[in-house]
Amino acid sequence: MSGILARVGYALALPVVLVAVWWFASAGSTDFYFPPLSRIVAVFPDTWLSSRLADDVLPSLTRLGIGYGVALLAGVALGLAIGSNRVVAAVTEPLLEFLRAIPPPVLVPILILVAGIGDTMKVLVIVSGCLWPVLLNTVDGVRAVDPVLADTCRTYRVRGGRRWWHLVIRSASPRIVTGARQALSVGIILMVISEMFAASSGLGYAVIQFKDGFRIPQMWSGVILLGLLGVLLSVLFRIVEHRVLGWYHGSRDGPRER
Amino acid sequence: MLAVEELHKVYDGRGRRVEAIGDLTFEVEAGSFVCVVGPSGCGKTTLLRCCAGLLAPTSGTVTLSGAPVTGPPEGLAVVFQEYGRSLFPWLRVADNVDLPLRAAGVAKATRRELVGEALGAVGLADAHRAYPWQLSGGMQQRVAIARAIAYQPRVLLLDEPFAAVDAQTRADLEDLIRDVWRRFGMTLLFVTHDIDEAVYLGQRVIMLTSSPTRVAEDLPIDLPDERDQLTTRGDPRFAELRGRVYAQIQKAKLEGRTT
Numbered sequence: 071m072s073g074i075l076a077r078v079g080y081a082l083a084l085p086v087v088l089v090a091v092w093w094f095a096s097a098g099s100t101d102f103y104f105p106p107l108s109r110i111v112a113v114f115p116d117t118w119l120s121s122r123l124a125d126d127v128l129p130s131l132t133r134l135g136i137g138y139g140v141a142l143l144a145g146v147a148l149g150l151a152i153g154s155n156r157v158v159a160a161v162t163e164p165l166l167e168f169l170r171a172i173p174p175p176v177l178v179p180i181l182i183l184v185a186g187i188g189d190t191m192k193v194l195v196i197v198s199g200c201l202w203p204v205l206l207n208t209v210d211g212v213r214a215v216d217p218v219l220a221d222t223c224r225t226y227r228v229r230g231g232r233r234w235w236h237l238v239i240r241s242a243s244p245r246i247v248t249g250a251r252q253a254l255s256v257g258i259i260l261m262v263i264s265e266m267f268a269a270s271s272g273l274g275y276a277v278i279q280f281k282d283g284f285r286i287p288q289m290w291s292g293v294i295l296l297g298l299l300g301v302l303l304s305v306l307f308r309i310v311e312h313r314v315l316g317w318y319h320g321s322r323d324g325p326r327e328r
Numbered sequence: 329m330l331a332v333e334e335l336h337k338v339y340d341g342r343g344r345r346v347e348a349i350g351d352l353t354f355e356v357e358a359g360s361f362v363c364v365v366g367p368s369g370c371g372k373t374t375l376l377r378c379c380a381g382l383l384a385p386t387s388g389t390v391t392l393s394g395a396p397v398t399g400p401p402e403g404l405a406v407v408f409q410e411y412g413r414s415l416f417p418w419l420r421v422a423d424n425v426d427l428p429l430r431a432a433g434v435a436k437a438t439r440r441e442l443v444g445e446a447l448g449a450v451g452l453a454d455a456h457r458a459y460p461w462q463l464s465g466g467m468q469q470r471v472a473i474a475r476a477i478a479y480q481p482r483v484l485l486l487d488e489p490f491a492a493v494d495a496q497t498r499a500d501l502e503d504l505i506r507d508v509w510r511r512f513g514m515t516l517l518f519v520t521h522d523i524d525e526a527v528y529l530g531q532r533v534i535m536l537t538s539s540p541t542r543v544a545e546d547l548p549i550d551l552p553d554e555r556d557q558l559t560t561r562g563d564p565r566f567a568e569l570r571g572r573v574y575a576q577i578q579k580a581k582l583e584g585r586t587t
Contacts, residue, residue: 218413221382224399225406226428226479236427240418317418321461 103286110290117288118295122276127295130273133189134261137196141253145201146246149208150238159209170206174199174256175263182268192264192272199260200253207249211242244318247311254307258300273299329358329515330379330483335388337374348374350540352388358482361509361516363526365573366536366544367581372519375541376487379517380406392483405481409488411469415460422447422456425475432479446478447471449511450504466497470504477508483515490525499557502529506555523573527551528560533573537580545576 089107096106118127152159152166177198178191185191215238223229223237239246265274273296280289312319337349348371356362366372377383379390381400390397392404405428408414415424422443429439447453450470460468469489476484486505490498506529509516520526526533527549535544549569551560560566 216413218408218410219416221377221380221406222408222414224382225380225404226431226475227400227402228427228431232427232431236416236419240416243418317459317461320459321417 102284105287105290109287110294113287114291114294117291126271126273126276129189129271130261130265131299133192133264133272134196134257137193137261138200138253138257140193141197141200141257142204142250144197145204145249145253146208146239149205149242149246150212150234152205153209153212153242154238166202166205170202174260178264178267187268192261192269195264196257196260199256203252203256204246204249207245207252208242211245212238214245215241244315247315251307251311254303255300258296258303262296329360329393330356330517331389331391332375332379333389333391335375335378335390336386337371337378337383338386347540349378349385350537350542352536352541352543354534354543354546356483356515356517358515359513360532361506361518361530362532362534363518363520363530364534364536365520365523365526365577366541367538367577368521369539370536370580371539371541372521372536373487375536376406376485376517376519380404380485382406403480403482405476405479405484407469407472407476407484407486407489409491411465411472411489411492412460414472415468415475417459417461419459420456421452421458421460421463421471424460424471425478428475428479442478442480443474446474449477449508450474464497466493466501469493469501473501473505473508477512480512481514483517486516486518488520489518491521498525503557505529510553523570523577524561527566527569527573528555528557533569535573535576535580537583544580547573 093107096104097108099106152162174195178195181191181194181198185194219237219241223233228236261272262274262277265272266278269275273292277289277292277296280286280292332355333353335349335352337347339346339348352375364372364375374383378385379397381390381397381404384398392401395401416427419427425443425446426439429442434442443456444453447456450473452467452470452474455463455467455471460471463471473489489505490501493501502525505516505518518526518529530549533547533549535547536542537544547569551563551565551569
């Protein structure tokens with residue numbers, strides 16, 4: 071228990087110091103663009119814990135969730151196909167190199183032409199960025215399947231779906247999780263960017279609106295909210311990772327002598 | 329039971345042609361315990377992989393119960409040297425033993441019984457819920473042996489299974505594998521580079537030459553069936569057999585160097 075408290079203490083120490091510095095340094099600020107932190111905090115509840123929660127925060131998170139989920143499923147499925155088949159890999163890899171080099175934000179105008187300015191476009195922008203880290207890491211993970219373990223499956227005639235799950239996917243899972251972690255931060259960025267074009271709701275939209283309306287404290291509070299959401303999502307990610315990769319972290323700590 | 333006929337294997341890679349196995353012919357009778365021993369690098373693992381159907385020979389055949397081996401055959405299990413890499417680190421010990429049975433479509437109640445019996449036979453009755461990486465090397469190899477036992481193979485192939493464990497664990501595991509063989513009555517082909525181990529374990533020791541590999545000698549081990557580390561290894565006959573195998577392997581090494 072004291073170990074957990076100590077870890078929480080270490081994790082919070084620097085943020086607390088920085089917030090305190092910000093708080094006192096900005097306390098008497100009269101600069102219009104850099105209002106005191108106390109004012110930003112004061113407008114926070116009214117700004118976000120009101121109708122905006124349902125109008126802006128939830129739509130953003132829903133689009134992120136759908137886009138991220140689609141990218142995960144598609145990335146893993148494509149990664150398994152490409153990683154386990156040399157012909158598929160040889161045919162698709164040059165194309166993938168080209169596609170992943172395109173920065174997703176430049177796809178926004180094209181996606182608007184194809185999918186309109188609604189939720190579909192925003193979800194597609196998120197998918198177009200989140201897909202690559204998942205896909206490329208899955209390919210690497212599948213190729214790194216241990217040959218001894220693969221031979222074990224062959225001799226014991228473990229085949230089909232069982233082989234895919236117990237050998238290929240589980241072997242690749244540390245890499246898949248790495249890709250998923252990178253994709254999550256990309257996804258949050260793209261969530262905001264997609265809402266800065268032709269949007270009528272969302273966190274990115276709200277922040278831009280505040281900026282255009284010179285409601286600077288509210289704008290700052292939106293930036294802080296995005297930061298907090300990022301932290302929350304990464305904590306959730308860690309909890310899931312801990313469950314999925316418990317064996318991996320355990321085995322990397324080395325075998326215990328008994 | 330397991331017949332190897334005129335087996336020949338050449339690795340062709342990047343301009344380098346390696347003749348791993350020259351010409352091997354031998355037979356393993358049903359229910360017998362045969363050890364294969366040879367100088368290091370003589371293609372023992374290649375031979376075992378051909379027997380297991382994991383590797384296609386360049387020419388020659390391996391037949392199991394009269395049927396030619398073209399892929400991993402039914403009723404054959406392998407215990408690999410790299411125990412740490414042949415167990416699924418994401419599965420608990422019992423699930424590792426259980427997986428081949430599930431793949432074979434064995435009923436749940438039977439599976440539970442087989443897994444329990446196999447883990448009991450290797451002295452790991454209390455390790456069902458552990459993960460392999462929580463166990464020592466010797467215990468991990470016991471899990472791999474338990475998995476092979478539960479699978480109820482007619483033939484069990486072992487590829488230098490005790491090469492990576494310490495000497496005391498090794499002696500325990502040698503006795504364990506003799507026990508398993510006598511209790512479950514499968515056919516055993518045990519590949520090793522350790523001469524003492526081969527003589528101590530086998531009913532027959534097949535000695536190989538350096539590559540390109542041939543059978544140098546096929547020696548029956550006429551030691552009593554009851555063997556234990558102290559009396560068997562102290563037996564003058566053991567020393568004699570051991571000396572003979574040693575001389576043969578030395579000869580093979582020298583020949584390998586001159587040709």
